Amino acid sequence: MSGVGFDGPGRTKDLLAAVCAHADEIRAALLARPGHGAGPLDDVLAAMDAGAGLAGPLDVLHAVLQASGDALGLLAYSDHDATTRGLQPTGISETELAETVYLCPTDRCTRYWFPIGSAPVPGCRFDGAPLRADHL
Numbered sequence: 001m002s003g004v005g006f007d008g009p010g011r012t013k014d015l016l017a018a019v020c021a022h023a024d025e026i027r028a029a030l031l032a033r034p035g036h037g038a039g040p041l042d043d044v045l046a047a048m049d050a051g052a053g054l055a056g057p058l059d060v061l062h063a064v065l066q067a068s069g070d071a072l073g074l075l076a077y078s079d080h081d082a083t084t085r086g087l088q089p090t091g092i093s094e095t096e097l098a099e100t101v102y103l104c105p106t107d108r109c110t111r112y113w114f115p116i117g118s119a120p121v122p123g124c125r126f127d128g129a130p131l132r133a134d135h136l
C-alpha cells in the first residue's frame, strides 16, 4: 500500500484537488461517454461556486468516473504522484525546486504545484485565481 490516506478526513480535499487541477480533462472524459453528460462535474463546480457541501457531489462524480471504466475514478486525476516523481529530475538541484511551492489560493483543496521551468502558474477552478506561491 502506498500509505496515501484517501479515505481519511482529507479525502474530500484530495478529490477536490483533482477537480481543481483537471476539470477540463474530467469534462472530456464524461462527454466521451455516450448517454452521459458532464452533469456530475457541473454539480461539483456549482457547489464550489455556492460554497455548498462538496463531499456528496464529489462522491457522485467519483462513482460516475469509476462506472465509466476507470477504477481510480477521480483519483486517476490526482497530480500528487506525478508531481512527486517530477521533484528530482536530473540536472536540477533539489534545493532549487524546494524553495517555492504553489498552493490552492482558497486553501479548499490539497492541490499543490511545483514550478516547472518557465511554465505559467496554473489557476484554481474556484475563481480562476492563480495558485499562490508559498515557501517550504
Ligand SMILES: [Zn+2]
Binding pocket: 017, 020, 104, 105, 106, 108, 109, 111, 124, 125, 126
Ligand atoms: Zn483549488
